Amino acid sequence: MFDCVVVGAGPAGLSASAALAARGVAHVVLERGRAGETWRTQRWGSFRLNTPGWMNPALGAQERESYATRAEVVERLETLAADCPIREVTPVARLARAGAGWVLRTAAGDLRARAVVVATGDQNTPKVPALARAVPARVAQYHAGDYRTPGLLPAGSVLVVGSGQSGCQIAADLLGGGRRVLLATSPVGRLPCRYRGRGTYEWLVELGFYDQRPGDLTDPSLLRAPNPVIGGGGHSLSLQALARRGVTLVGRPVAIAGDRLTFDDSVHANIAAGDAFAAWARGLVDDLARRRGGELPPAEADPTDTPVEISPPATLDLRAEEVTSVVWCTGFDGDFSWVDPGLVGPAGQPRHDGTAAAAPGVWYVGLRWLVCRGSSILRGFPQDAATVAGEVEAYLGGVGPGHGS
Incomplete structure (x- = not known):
């Protein structure tokens, strides 16, 4: 024994x-x-x-x-x-x-x-929504846990579903590989990489963010919230930044009939959710500075905050848009x-x-x-x-x- x-x-x-x-x-x-x-x-x-x-x-x-x-x-x-x-x-x-x-x-x-x-x-353990069963057989499907490189996907456009950490980073990776990317968004917070002269993670650790216990939360639903998005390698990342790079942002997919995929109208709300979390994190740092009574460096300009004008489509014809792959970035259990x-x-x-x-x-x-x-x-x-x-x-x-x- x-x-x-x-x-x-x-x-x-x-x-x-x-x-x-x-x-x-x-x-x-x-x-x-x-x-x-x-x-x-x-x-x-x-x-x-x-x-x-x-x-x-x-x-x-x-x-x-x-x-x-x-x-x-x-x-x-x-x-x-x-x-x-x-x-x-x-x-x-x-x-x-x-x-x-x-x-x-x-x-x-x-x-x-x-x-x-x-x-x-x-x-x-990859989670894939039931909607995946209705995707046309000619469209290759992957989960974030299966995805490796843009070159291993069939030629054509790629629909990435889910804009948490994996979805945003995989969308950026696909862009870097020369692919046209459509990103089905979700309401996920984001973090600026740096703020007032320090890495945001340094501020959050000092503020006890990662020491919070479940009982400290006023809203228990936060226990199920995905981790905020920050770019791999230490840079800021946002939905609007991906849109400026050429990603087509769409809402959450809700129905599919043949090649016709329908989305909800949540894109602007999802962008706002990311922005709100970033503003909240910066506000924590500003509050700390006020409590200390000292001066901090001024807030840096962060290009990922810059708004973008978009007109998200409500439906998408997978064949007409030459979508040959879907990457489900819908989480793990x-x-x-x-x-x-x-x-x-x-x-x-x-x-x-x-x-x-x-x-x-x-x-x-x-x-x-x-x-x-x-x-x-x-x-x-x-x-x-x-x-x-x-x-x-x-x-x-x-x-x-x-x-x-």
């Missing part, structure tokens, strides 16, 4: 492994593929982090203002994994209670553990069908109460809003992992060298 098993060898699971090792907790990490599997298989070629190096402690030491590419992230995860007790290509088919402990069923046999840390994440039913809610997603503990002997790491806003980003993984490792150690009664079988 193992003292502890960690399920998942992405940055959250590797953070958990490092934290457990630091406390002397004997453990093993089970990974369905290779270390960092999601980063290997669900990121496009030009992907680059939109958080600077200092925001990504889960990836180890790095240049403060660097923005890692997908390949660099994978390389860092491989380096971190080399120091962890990982069994790769060992997917867990079932996690179930077994007396006072837990059993994890794998193709290689059952493993028993006194404690389990589930670090598989809740953003790695996590698959927890393998987890004991007592650990998940009615919708099949993890059940927890504002802490990382799911049940006696089981903890989560790497979920959105697990403990705070930062729980699901590279900045937050090590902090939550350290807390969990302490709780695991206490639960096990203060293990020494540990054991496993």
Whole structure:
């Protein structure tokens, strides 16, 4: 029997492994593929982090203002994994209670553990709307997790559905590849890259933005809001900026009949939603400056704020517009069908109460809003992992060298 098993060898699971090792907790990490599997298989070629190096402690030491590419992230995860007790290509088919402990069923046999840390994440199973089934068969369909480069898509125009982080960045990537792009928009906030002489992330960290807990929110619906958009590699990005570069903005797709696709009229409201969040973030900084009583550098001009005149079409003929591909940037869920039913809610997603503990002997790491806003980003993984490792150690009664079988 193992003292502890960690399920998942992405940055959250590797953070958990490092934290457990630091406390002397004997453990093993089970990974369905290779270390960092999601980063290997669900990121496009030009992907680059939109958080600077200092925001990504889960990836180890790095240049403060660097923005890692997908390949660099994978390389860092491989380096971190080399120091962890990982069994790769060992997917867990079932996690179930077994007396006072837990059993994890794998193709290689059952493993028993006194404690389990589930670090598989809740953003790695593609979500595609039912509308996708009505898209003509001649149009190739991809999810953001499948998209790699413009050159691998059939020649022609591309409809990108969803204007969150992935949708905006993939739209920009397609533009760079010489494609005509239509972007079905959604109401997502955005952040300026810099404001008043500093990176916006620096301000937000100082303001405690990522330390907010679910109970701090006046509107619980914010728990489901997508992360605000900021360009990969550290630059501002907005819907109006994409429109000026040649992207055709449309509303949310609501119906399709043959080649005729119908959209709602939400484009202007979606642009406004992005602008409102950017203004809110800047307002937080201005309030901080007033409280300090000191002077800050003046606000920089941000070209992504510049309005654009658009007349979004209400319908689109896919054939006439030569649309040959659709990229669904409609988000991800996590698959927890393998987890004991007592650990998940009615919708099949993890059940927890504002802490990382799911049940006696089981903890989560790497979920959105697990403990705070930062729980699901590279900045937050090590902090939550350290807390969990302490709780695991206490639960096990203060293990020494540990054991496993």
